[in-house]
Amino acid sequence: MIKVMNLEKRFGDVTVVSGVSFEAERGDILGFLGPNGAGKTTTMRMLVTFLPPTSGTAEVAGYDILRESAEVRKRLGYLPENPPLYNEMRVTEYLKFMGEIKGVSSEELKSRIPDLVDICALSGVANKLCGHLSKGFRQRVGLAQALIHNPDVIILDEPTSGLDPVQIIEIRKLISSLAESHTVVLSTHILPEVTEVCNKVVILSAGKVALESDLEELLQDRTLEEVFMESIALDTSRHSGSEQVAIQ
């Protein structure tokens, strides 16, 4: 479902992502780990066809992100780090709009929106303006938006940041339930989250893949913390200042 091949991104002279390759199949929940500035968000933005890679390419849902970006976009749900909501729209209006521009028919939306409001526990705020929502609710509306067209591939950039513990548990359950028929890429800083929901892990460090592995295999005799610290210790240049470029 996702096949990343030698993806590279340079901003001017600074290489943010170089030679990144990994794969994920349908049913996989891939944990995407790495310290700040490792190039996680940049890689994700390339996968969702927002940033063009400097070289290399990737296949998402069977389509090439460079040559068939239009097909990729139809099959992809994306939750950016800061959920971009239209503050002047009500939650249901926003979801309807997002469904419309993603090509969901209005009949489908009539049943899809209440379903998502249920799934993402938004019933209390369905008629509120997005601008009036707290961080946790914004995150959940962002998640609902990513799921609205029932995409094959779902890419989530820190979906549980800013949520309270109950919400985090709910969102994790939701993500686990998505695995049956989707491929999920989940970037996060919370290691236990990966152990709990993911079955694969990719650790990125200074723009390179430091580790790609099945989680079960990996954690037979070690904890994820140990693995993570080992992977990023290999790299000495992580404070090279690429962070600022990566978040632009």
Next chain:
Amino acid sequence: MSGCVKNIYAIFKREMLAFFVSPIAYIVITGFIFLCAYFFYNFLGYYDLVLQQYAAMPYQMNKQLPSMNEFVVARYYYTLMVILVFMIPMLTMRLIAEEKRTGTFELLAISPLSVTEIVLGKFFGVSFVVIVMLLLAFLFPCLLYIYGQIEFMPMLTGLIGMILYALGFVAIGMAISSFTSNQMVAAISSMVVLLLLYMINSPAESVGGSIGELLKYLSPSEQVVDMLLGVVQLKTVIYFVSVILFGIFLSQRALEAQRWR
């Protein structure tokens, strides 16, 4: 094709919502109508004065009275052109700049919509607001039609001319908004560009020659003036349609470039 229309309509509806949920549209429309009323009253008063002067000069009476179309309505439209230079940037500034600032542009960019659909949806959205504004402004000349002696056709061609003129400005304002993520930058740059375009024919006489002719040709106020007096020419329509298409094209190119940056 129908999918394309549906997509444009989705963006258009969202723009409508954004305009009428926020106070911007109401403030701009109210301010515009207030200024319209003020200038209309002034020109009417001036016309009244001219009539009185005519009445005081009996030997003039066998001549034709000055036309209300020319003395009131055309002047009124001419003033609206200046007001629009300042009002239209207020409506177009947020179009794309705000999407970029809040990050929603990222969602639009990775949606299956084409950039052309996004740009057209937004253009039609503001155009709708601007047309509503001009129709409301048209109510004042209509009062003259009901209560006074005035020809309707020049009023109507004048309105159509004003709509073409305003939509040209909307397209330019939108293009400028697509180059920045700061609304104030978009608003001020648009005002400068539109004011310059409005005044572009002023050195025409002193420059003279073919450059002078070119400056006159480029000037939207020079182009529209015949329509305000009731003369519709194909070249006027072609000029304004070109300006509109040029603005839409620029916005489209700017966003296309940013989508794959």
